[in-house]
Amino acid sequence: MTKQITKQITWTVFDAPPYTIVDGKNRDNGISDRIRRLLTARLSDYRHSTMTVPFPRILTSLKSGAEWCFVGGVKAPDREAFAVFSRPVAMFYPLRIVVRAPNRARFEALGPLSLRDLLTKHRDLRTSVLRYRALAPAADALFQQYPPGQTYSEFGEAFRMLLNDRLDYLVEFSSIAAYHARYLGAPGAFVGFPFAEENRVPVFPRVMCAGTPWGREVVARIDAVLAAERASPAYRGIVEAWAADEDLPRIRAVYDTFLASD
CATH class of the missing domain: 3.40.190.10 (Periplasmic binding protein-like II)
Structure with missing residues (x-):
């Protein structure tokens, strides 16, 4: 008998190329899109759906406890009041x-x-x-x-x-x-x-889920997948996708910092 899947993750996206791409010839082929596909393949005991919504609505719904996740959220003190964050999944830089x-x-x-x-x-x-x-x-x-x-x-x-x-x-x-x-x-x-206040180190986007017991369970599972995948050449290829050629040396130089971040 086939095991019935009762758990679900709703993945939210909005048009933020080259991280999430919602239309055109590169649709669903952004950096965050590829990471989301990797996670859905690994978390096979969950049913997955994807919903395109404006970013402000993502935050509002997470505050209300919606069982949603978003690939690409930056951890910030005000967000930690209502959301839980995975390990870094990519980098915003420079x-x-x-x-x-x-x-x-x-x-x-x-x-x-x-x-x-x-x-x-x-x-x-x-x-x-x-x-x-x-x-x-x-x-x-x-x-x-x-x-x-x-x-x-x-x-x-x-x-x-x-x-x-x-x-x-x-x-x-x-x-x-x-x-x-x-x-x-x-x-x-x-x-x-460049400008005086720019970050000298990358800003790390993460998977951001509702700060509920459900969200903490999902993020723990996501972190286990990331721990196994982030050092691989294939995952490095995802992080470097769409980067300008002139930025690649800088991205590669800080990749170990990315791997060490939690």
């Missing part, structure tokens, strides 16, 4: 001030760049942030202290606004900026600058 290529000289003239200065001394320069996002501790603290005049709910929306000169800059990871430039048919449209 973080940059991203501008339109024609504005390179304008921003070079402000260098060395500081996000604090952009948000305080150059308020005429327009930026935006994803609602409820955790980027990196120093950048998050500055955005909380000096919130920009607008927010967005989808990455594509923000990069279209940047490309169309409705924003002057974004604070974003270079792989995300490179993907959206190609997606918008304008590879090379954006340039990224």
Whole structure:
């Protein structure tokens, strides 16, 4: 007799290429998508479903205890009040001030760049942030202290606004900026600058599940899979997928830090 599966995980996704890709020719082939497929294959005693929802709704539903998980959540103190986090699954690195290529000289003239200065001394320069996002501790603290005049709910929306000169800059990871430039048919449209408050070490996304007994059980199972898989060449290939060629040496140099993180 076939054993009946009664346990279920609902995996939530939103369009955040190259981590989760919900449409187009690369659909379901982002970094987080591949990790989610690996986990669903290993957790065969669970029934799995996938739901596309806006990121703010993911957080709201986890707060209410929904039996959902999300591949790509950054651990932050406010989130630990309602969610439980796995070991790191990938890395966000490096973080940059991203501008339109024609504005390179304008921003070079402000260098060395500081996000604090952009948000305080150059308020005429327009930026935006994803609602409820955790980027990196120093950048998050500055955005909380000096919130920009607008927010967005989808990455594509923000990069279209940047490309169309409705924003002057974004604070974003270079792989995300490179993907959206190609997606918008304008590879090379954006340039990224280092800045004073960028993280010198990667930010680690994790699987984020509801902070309930169910969620803790699921994360314990996920951590066991990650412990067995993360050092493999195949998993390294997932982490490096979509990275810009110029970023690969830096990613490979910190991979051992990634493996040692919990």
